[in-house]
Amino acid sequence: MLGNGLAKDLAADTARRSEDFHQRAGRRPCLATVLVGDDPASVTYVRMKQNRCRQAGIESRHVALPDTTSTEELVAALTALSEDPEVDGILLQHPVPAQIDERAAFEAIAAGKDVDGVTMHSFAAMAFGLPGYDSCTPGGIMRLLDHHGVDPAGRHAVVIGRSPILGKPVAMLLLARDATVTVCHSKTQDLPAIVRTADIVVAAVGRPEFVRGDWLKPGAVVVDAGYNEGNVGDVAFDEAMSRADLVTPVPGGVGPMTISVLLDQTVRAAFEHAGLG
Secondary structure, three states: OOOHHHHHHHHHHHHHHHHHHHHHHOOOOEEEEEEEOOOHHHHHHHHHHHHHHHHOOOEEEEEEEOOOOOHHHHHHHHHHHHHOOOOOEEEEOOOOOOOOOHHHHHHOOOHHHOOOOOOHHHHHHHHHOOOOOOOHHHHHHHHHHHHOOOOOOOOEEEEEOOOOOOHHHHHHHHHHOOOEEEEEOOOOOOHHHHHOOOOEEEEOOOOOOOEOHHHOOOOOEEEEOOOEOOOEOOEOHHHHHOOOOEEOOOOOOOHHHHHHHHHHHHHHHHHHHHOOO
């Protein structure tokens, strides 16, 4: 279940819509990225997103803050971006340094510019099926399922992991599509037995090859949303392939979809802010 091809198609459509916006509004859609500190992985991720913005015809504005930044200073920077009419979407690269209240920082992002889907407003929209912006990785997962003809309705989906930007929102999106959803976590007892009942498994725990092949129900659909050192996912891929119908690889599965959804939602936000429909 590859994501590269679908991500490429989505990127091409985003670039087309971005140019349409440019012609109609007289400016390009703008995504502001905010990075606190100089964590090498975060620096790389932000640079990658900036490059993808350039390829899609989206203006990229970068705000770099020192790792000594306080919650109040970060909130002030995000509030200023939220109030800037030339900014359509805001991405706060996470994790942030330990002294910062990450939730307070996320909530400083205006709901209409939360193209990364990290605020409580966005989570509520996902949970209630209301207009809004999806958390990007969960949104990418749902698009992958649709692309491969996997209808969650009536199926048992097991989500392993309950992070506020991956496990919980993907559970809400699956529930909104009429799946029966079980969310598992570090306190779940007899996890393999629960996973064996799943028609759809979403692994998002951040532990290399945590989900083993013999945990899986024959014919299951397995979405590996993990990424660990050495290009290893959360699922033992070769073992899973021997039992599952579809498995997303790492890399090349969920990952390419995340940035594609981010940029797609940025362009959508630009049209909405401009009242261009």
